[in-house]
Amino acid sequence: MSLPRIAIDAMGGDEGVRVMIDGAALARRRHDRFKFLLVGDETRIKAALETHPNLRASSEILHTEGVISGEDKPSQALRRAKGTSMGRAIEAVKLGHAGAAVSAGNTGALMAIAKLSLRTMPGIDRPALAALLPTLGDNDVVMLDLGANTECDSRNLVQFAIMGAAYARVATGREQPRVRLLNIGSEEIKGTDEVRDAAAILRAAADLSMSFDGFTEADKICRGDVDVVVTDGFSGNVALxxxxxxxxxxxxxxxxxxxxxxxxxxxxxxxxxxxxxxxxHLDPNNHNGAVFLGLNGIVVKSHGSANAAGVANAVAVTARLLEENVTERIIADLARVGGSNLRKPRKVPGVQEERA
Incomplete structure (x- = not known):
């Protein structure tokens, strides 16, 4: 079966072309059905490909000279996007020339360019940044949002839960991922209105492919008894x-x-x-590859400091998301909830006002 190409921003990351190409070559050995679109300086990419004939045979180079730096603000990156390796990689997804894009470049710039170019999928208000964290259990835990949205309402949190569960089914193989909202306590009266309202919506939703079990605290994220932890981007980034x-x-x-x-x-x-x-277990390269969920296309962020093995893991995450059609899974789950069910529930007197 022919699978979509993966676009690689070859110029992103702390070490640039060499590590990105080495990582793509390593991933190619594990996922030999995929082909790649390598975006960046053609001369440097060709030189890096000399030691990777297998990758060279399965890749096409898209030459561009511009590079988004780590110091560029999102607004600056948006203005320059069309002439950069990051912008062209995402554009390839938008145009259907690639099924997904991988970059180790500036996270804020990547989010801004991806959101403007790809837009959010129907039923999603905001994309979320999700990543896998190691646990004491048999599977990693999916956590989102990790910084894309500093303020979220209950509707956003419900959407994040649906997207995170879809990702967890791909990453862990569990058909009913255990989903919890990050909170300051496990009791139903704890937390903000937004968190409690999101919990009420998820408890009331029927036929979702997840097992929602209320709240979890930050010290239990990596214990292994939950598959998806959902929170706003501010709290998620601090916890991470x-x-x-x-x-x-x-x-x-x-x-x-x-x-x-x-x-x-x-x-x-x-x-x-x-x-x-x-x-x-603690090496971030072994859990590399954060995903922007909720866009009309797959975009994966690799650590800027990742080595070749880390980049290969990010590409492997991308390949699995394409193979398992995670976008279609999210759309199907959103349809089960329905737009009317995402309205905030009515507050219950005597409970909603109580605070931790």
Whole structure:
């Protein structure tokens, strides 16, 4: 079966062309049915392809000289988009020349260009940035929104839940993903009006392909008992940075402890298999690939500092989303809820006014 091409912004990321091409070549070995559109400086891309004949044979190069920098504001990026590798990669999705785009460039610019070019799908007010986080369970957890929308109402949160569940079915294979809203407590009276209203809508919705079970707190995100965590972009970005910072803190603390004395160094050698497992589990390259959900086309953001393995994982996420038709799944679930069901529910006296 012929599958849509994946457009690669070859100029994005901290190390640019070399890592993006190395990563695409690694992904190509795992998903050999896909072809690629490599967007950027043709001379540099061809040079990077010299060591990857398999990728070269399955790729087309779209030459462009412009590059969106990490310092460019979204407004600046929008004005320059048509002449840049990021803009042309997204344009290829819009025109149907590619089924999805992958970039390791400026996140704000990528969101702005993608939203303006692709627009949101019917039934979605705002796109959301979703990513996979490691857990103690058998599957990763999908978390959204991670920064695309700092303020959200209950309607937005319900849409995020539907999109996140569709993504989780692809990422985890679970037909009824366990979905919860991020809150300051698990009790129904906790949280803002928007969070409580979204919970009421999701509880009342029938025939959704998810198992909605109320609220979860930030310290339980990575425990493994939930598949999708839904929140606004402000809280989601803060929670994500806290999780990442804690992971780095633990890793650095272990490194310092194991190097503090001869006895500690001997202890490190004994426990090395366990520490290597921890290192692998916490390595962001192994969970690379954040997805802009809710657009008329798939756009995946790779970490700017990702190595080739990390880029390959981002491309692999993109391939799975295309293979599993995640956009069509989201549209089908939105139809089950219906626009009328996304109105805010009436407040219940004595409950809605109570605060944590």
């Amino acid at each position: 940075k806290a999780v990442e910072g804690t992971a780095r803190f633990v890793a650095d603390l272990l490194k310092r402890g194991f190097s503090s004395s001869l006895r500690s160094k001997i202890g490190f050698l004994i426990s090395k298999p366990a520490t290597e497992l921890l290192k692998h």
